[in-house]
Amino acid sequence: DARVTQTPRHKVTEMGQEVTMRCQPILGHNTVFWYRQTMMQGLELLAYFRNRAPLDDSGMPKDRFSAEMPDATLATLKIQPSEPRDSAVYFCASGSPRRLSAYEAFFGQGTRLTVV
Amino acid sequence: QQQVKQSPQSLIVQKGGISIINCAYENTAFDYFPWYQQFPGKGPALLIAIRPDVSEKKEGRFTISFNKSAKQFSLHIMDSQPGDSATYFCAASIPLVAYNTDKLIFGTGTRLQVFP
Numbered sequence: 411d412a413r414v415t416q417t418p419r420h421k422v423t424e425m426g427q428e429v430t431m432r433c434q435p436i437l438g439h440n441t442v443f444w445y446r447q448t449m450m451q452g453l454e455l456l457a458y459f460r461n462r463a464p465l466d467d468s469g470m471p472k473d474r475f476s477a478e479m480p481d482a483t484l485a486t487l488k489i490q491p492s493e494p495r496d497s498a499v500y501f502c503a504s505g506s507p508r509r510l511s512a513y514e515a516f517f518g519q520g521t522r523l524t525v526v
Numbered sequence: 527q528q529q530v531k532q533s534p535q536s537l538i539v540q541k542g543g544i545s546i547i548n549c550a551y552e553n554t555a556f557d558y559f560p561w562y563q564q565f566p567g568k569g570p571a572l573l574i575a576i577r578p579d580v581s582e583k584k585e586g587r588f589t590i591s592f593n594k595s596a597k598q599f600s601l602h603i604m605d606s607q608p609g610d611s612a613t614y615f616c617a618a619s620i621p622l623v624a625y626n627t628d629k630l631i632f633g634t635g636t637r638l639q640v641f642p
């Protein structure tokens with residue numbers, strides 16, 4: 411059962427702490443998206459990787475957020491230092507090399523981040 | 527101009543009824559219009575999608591109607607069932623020409639509740 415795996419599922423942290431969220435894309439998928447979902451803003455694209463290289467990270471606050479793909483099986487989204495306004499559900503989605511459109515990507519179950 | 531406006535925010539429908547969710551956009555560069563279904567604690571899942579050169583697309587009980595001149599599109603769920611209770615997001619795909627790919631802009635979501 412191929413699926414995008416995100417860890418942790420839930421994270422509560424104190425303001426100022428570093429937070430790392432991990433995503434394991436579906437095996438063979440070469441495109442990874444990071445989205446943030448909040449009640450106020452809805453779903454926003456933060457970063458977009460293809461073949462481990464960043465294509466578009468214009469939606470990501472650069473001062474505290476960073477996204478990487480150390481290898482083809484792991485994508486990470488890091489927030490340092492975290493702030494209460496970062497509280498949201500963060501989704502990773504992965505796409506197949508045969509399906510290039512963003513809408514064809516599969517979403518993980520998300521990491522619910524609470525910064526207190 | 528990159529926004530996708532979605533309404534209503536919430537919708538209550540009786541079992542067997544028709545659920546209608548509307549979206550509108552301004553940017554004529556959008557070239558694909560998918561709809562997503564999201565259950566609590568899960569990531570969004572692609573439901574159905576349409577190109578702007580097609581006025582209607584049907585898959586089972588789900589139909590997208592597209593009005594290019596009005597820059598509007600809608601999701602109709604026929605014979606709505608309690609299992610359809612979820613949050614529905616419309617989206618629009620905008621080309622990232624430099625990378626030969628695209629990215630999604632999401633609507634704000636509609637929470638649908640179908641009562642028996």
